[in-house]
Amino acid sequence: MLTRHLFRLSKFSRGFATHAESFSGLPAALHLRTGQSFKGKSFGAPRSLFGETVFSTSITSYTESMTDPSYRGQILVFTTPMIGNYGVPHNKAPYDSQDVGVVLESKGIQCAAVIVGDVAERFSHYAAVESLASWCKRHNVPGITGVDTRAITTLLRDQGTTLGRVAVGPDSLLPAPDAHEYWDPTMENLVDQVSTKVPYELNPTGDIRVAVLDFGAKANILRSLVRRGAAVTVFPWNYDFNAVRDQFDGLFLTNGPGSPTHLMEAAVNLRKTIQEWNKPIFGLCMGHQVIGMAAGLEAYRMTFGNRGHNQPVLALANSGSIKAGRVYVTSQNHQYALKLQDPFPAGWEPFFINCNDSSVEGIKSTTASGKNVIGVQFHPESAGGPLDTIEMFSDFVNDCKATRLALNLGPRANVQTPIDYPLNVPTKSAPEVTVSA
Numbered sequence: 001m002l003t004r005h006l007f008r009l010s011k012f013s014r015g016f017a018t019h020a021e022s023f024s025g026l027p028a029a030l031h032l033r034t035g036q037s038f039k040g041k042s043f044g045a046p047r048s049l050f051g052e053t054v055f056s057t058s059i060t061s062y063t064e065s066m067t068d069p070s071y072r073g074q075i076l077v078f079t080t081p082m083i084g085n086y087g088v089p090h091n092k093a094p095y096d097s098q099d100v101g102v103v104l105e106s107k108g109i110q111c112a113a114v115i116v117g118d119v120a121e122r123f124s125h126y127a128a129v130e131s132l133a134s135w136c137k138r139h140n141v142p143g144i145t146g147v148d149t150r151a152i153t154t155l156l157r158d159q160g161t162t163l164g165r166v167a168v169g170p171d172s173l174l175p176a177p178d179a180h181e182y183w184d185p186t187m188e189n190l191v192d193q194v195s196t197k198v199p200y201e202l203n204p205t206g207d208i209r210v211a212v213l214d215f216g217a218k219a220n221i222l223r224s225l226v227r228r229g230a231a232v233t234v235f236p237w238n239y240d241f242n243a244v245r246d247q248f249d250g251l252f253l254t255n256g257p258g259s260p261t262h263l264m265e266a267a268v269n270l271r272k273t274i275q276e277w278n279k280p281i282f283g284l285c286m287g288h289q290v291i292g293m294a295a296g297l298e299a300y301r302m303t304f305g306n307r308g309h310n311q312p313v314l315a316l317a318n319s320g321s322i323k324a325g326r327v328y329v330t331s332q333n334h335q336y337a338l339k340l341q342d343p344f345p346a347g348w349e350p351f352f353i354n355c356n357d358s359s360v361e362g363i364k365s366t367t368a369s370g371k372n373v374i375g376v377q378f379h380p381e382s383a384g385g386p387l388d389t390i391e392m393f394s395d396f397v398n399d400c401k402a403t404r405l406a407l408n409l410g411p412r413a414n415v416q417t418p419i420d421y422p423l424n425v426p427t428k429s430a431p432e433v434t435v436s437a
């Protein structure tokens with residue numbers, strides 16, 4: 001009876017559908033460079049490719065994860081067995097009241113491929129318009145279902161993130177590639193591939209004006225700033241913010257894919273900004289790593305990183321809405337981290353620490369330094385994930401407002417002053433900061 005009732009409910013919900021045509025059922029295999037192979041069935045695009053195999057422990061939000069530009073080049077294994085049961089929402093205007101041009105985290109699927117235990121052929125959700133399989137097919141992204149994702153995860157946890165190959169159809173019957181044939185996405189500057197090529201503005205009449213350095217921004221970062229009344233100007237990753245900084249009340253550095261070793265130029269520019277400019281700076285994930293490199297900390301590659309929406313972090317200091325001694329559950333997607341060094345560089349202190357692996361989860365400028373710079377390894381904008389640290393965006397916006405007041409700049413509400421973008425600003429500075437890959 002209950003089952004019949006549930007079936008009816010799902011039948012009449014807008015998104016109830018099956019997309020059998022996107023389940024080719026072709027044989028497929030995931031080969032790891034370390035020699036292991038896992039066999040399953042193909043869904044989505046019938047296409048073979050190389051990538052870096054990573055796992056995520058998130059239970060929901062496969063749509064947000066897959067559109068996160070930080071997953072660029074990665075074969076994403078979900079530890080949650082059933083993926084796809086609430087389908088995929090539309091991606092057409094109008095989006096929402098904080099329209100930043102996309103409904104999820106970016107315009108399309110960013111990860112190279114997905115590996116799931118059991119892909120849902122039927123989906124049901126009021127906002128869903130298609131199945132995971134049909135979405136993957138439209139975006140030319142292959143998926144494999146029917147594999148033991150727990151076995152893959154246990155392996156990756158022991159041996160670390162591993163290069164892989166998704167082989168679909170006849171390719172899956174061929175022997176696994178030789179170790180030297182695997183493509184390593186981290187050798188490329190992936191940030192350059194996903195960052196905006198030209199500056200653009202959102203909410204130009206906001207109360208404060210924030211510059212965003214786009215290393216591969218998740219859209220919810222932009223929404224979170226706009227929602228709090230900020231006018232936002234998004235710049236390419238290697239734009240030298242120092243050329244325009246007088247026009248802004250704060251600087252935000254976003255998440256981004258790949259190794260921070262490719263972002264030396266941004267770190268060198270930022271070091272100058274921190275030295276010469278006393279307004280609020282906030283960075284997350286890749287942005288946090290760039291802040292750390294600018295501060296003189298070293299970044300390193302972790303064994304398997306942290307990916308999921310259930311990562312506990314302990315606050316070590318009070319700052320705005322964050323209280324020392326409290327544990328916050330956070331959304332994360334990273335492979336690199338800043339080294340915890342003793343002593344910390346002058347003027348800096350650790351802000352958060354991961355409760356599972358004790359890795360650095362945040363740094364901040366000390367009160368005595370007179371600066372207001374914060375970097376966090378996790379994603380306070382939390383798409384998807386718990387909202388425990390979302391108020392860090394309010395803290396940042398409030399700090400920007402307070403700085404305007406302190407500098408007697410007055411309110412800028414409804415003032416539309418065009419930003420003057422000097423051309424050819426990206427510079428080729430000599431790297432001065434260290435990162436161990």
Ligand SMILES: NC(=O)CC[C@H](N)C(=O)O
Pocket residue numbers: 070254255256257258259260284285286287333334335336337
């Ligand atoms: N989400 C991110 O910004 C991740 C930063 C970096 N790509 C890493 O893997 O550590």
